[in-house]
Amino acid sequence: MSAKQTRIFLNGEFVGEEDAKVSVFDRCFLYGDGIFEGVAVWDRAPFRLQPHLDRMQDGLDYLRIENPYDNVGWSDLIERTIDENKMEDGYLRIQISRGEGISSIKWEPRLLRRAEPNVTIIPIVGFKDYYKGLIAEKMGTGLRAKILSRPRVPTASLPSGTKHCNYLNSVLGAIEVTSAQTDIGIAVDRDGFVTEGIAYNVFAVKNGELFTSPLNRDILPGITRSVVLEIAAREGIEAKEVLFDAFALTSADEVFICSTLELAVPVIEVAGRKIGSGKPGPITCKFGKLLTETMAREASAWHAARANRRAIA
Numbered sequence: 001m002s003a004k005q006t007r008i009f010l011n012g013e014f015v016g017e018e019d020a021k022v023s024v025f026d027r028c029f030l031y032g033d034g035i036f037e038g039v040a041v042w043d044r045a046p047f048r049l050q051p052h053l054d055r056m057q058d059g060l061d062y063l064r065i066e067n068p069y070d071n072v073g074w075s076d077l078i079e080r081t082i083d084e085n086k087m088e089d090g091y092l093r094i095q096i097s098r099g100e101g102i103s104s105i106k107w108e109p110r111l112l113r114r115a116e117p118n119v120t121i122i123p124i125v126g127f128k129d130y131y132k133g134l135i136a137e138k139m140g141t142g143l144r145a146k147i148l149s150r151p152r153v154p155t156a157s158l159p160s161g162t163k164h165c166n167y168l169n170s171v172l173g174a175i176e177v178t179s180a181q182t183d184i185g186i187a188v189d190r191d192g193f194v195t196e197g198i199a200y201n202v203f204a205v206k207n208g209e210l211f212t213s214p215l216n217r218d219i220l221p222g223i224t225r226s227v228v229l230e231i232a233a234r235e236g237i238e239a240k241e242v243l244f245d246a247f248a249l250t251s252a253d254e255v256f257i258c259s260t261l262e263l264a265v266p267v268i269e270v271a272g273r274k275i276g277s278g279k280p281g282p283i284t285c286k287f288g289k290l291l292t293e294t295m296a297r298e299a300s301a302w303h304a305a306r307a308n309r310r311a312i313a
């Protein structure tokens with residue numbers, strides 16, 4: 001399906017790309033006043049939808065935006081978006097803005113032009129073999145990373161636990177990465193400890209053990225990160241959530257990033273220094289494989305549950 005044929009959910013209906021428009025008064029457009037989520041679709045099923053919905057709910061509660069749907073409503077909408085777009089695999093972006101209003105930054109519903117949130121679900125990438133193509137492309141070669149010059153926004157200023165629509169720190173990181181002609185950017189905090197990447201969490205491997213930054217260190221609690229930790233526990237691989245600096249990262253045997261959009265991808269160079277052998281390492285590749293196996297298994301379970309629901313209805 002080409003981008004032009006993409007069917008986007010916008011405020012209660014599916015529309016084509018040309019008609020998927022929101023007002024210039026939208027608060028997300030004006031102030032970044034909204035929350036978003038990115039959900040993976042694997043074998044026509046959303047992966048770990050509930051934790052994404054929970055994280056989104058936490059963000060909406062924090063911003064005092066009323067969630068327009070309950071969990072069943074969201075699940076139904078996501079299924080419809082997948083069906084409508086005939087998605088095999090790919091990525092769905094859900095976005096909820098506060099509503100519309102420009103007169104001042106005041107947020108209370110009575111002061112807005114339109115108090116209902118603008119709700120969109122946008123299939124962003126591929127409808128077939130997005131992930132499989134990505135794995136084929138990046139798992140074999142790995143990525144080069146730079147340490148970004150700007151620290152992550154401290155969670156005391158903006159909560160890092162949710163995907164709010166203020167991603168300028170990440171956008172500036174992406175600009176820096178492009179200027180440096182490298183592949184990805186990894187951020188530290190103001191004390192020099194590694195936090196996360198532009199839009200991915202970071203893992204390193206040393207002597208057969210994993211380590212990653214703790215959740216209280218200005219990072220997004222990535223859903224993929226939590227699945228990696230689950231897999232480590234299942235496989236009996238020690239995984240520590242600890243503070244570490246760029247030196248520890250460049251001294252690791254392996255480094256990988258993980259996210260809904262990227263899955264688990266090896267990093268072969270950080271700050272100009274080769275990681276391990278300079279090739280994707282065995283533990284990273286093992287996690288990449290176990291992650292997609294988990295996604296495939298859960299997709300089968302999702303379809304079985306859906307068939308069951310239909311049989312009962």
Ligand SMILES: Cc1ncc(COP(=O)(O)O)c(C=O)c1O
Nearest residue numbers: 199200201220222223224259260
């Ligand atoms: C800043 C940031 N960190 C980490 C992640 C990874 O989170 P998840 O695995 O839930 O996609 C993302 C995802 O986009 C992100 O934006």
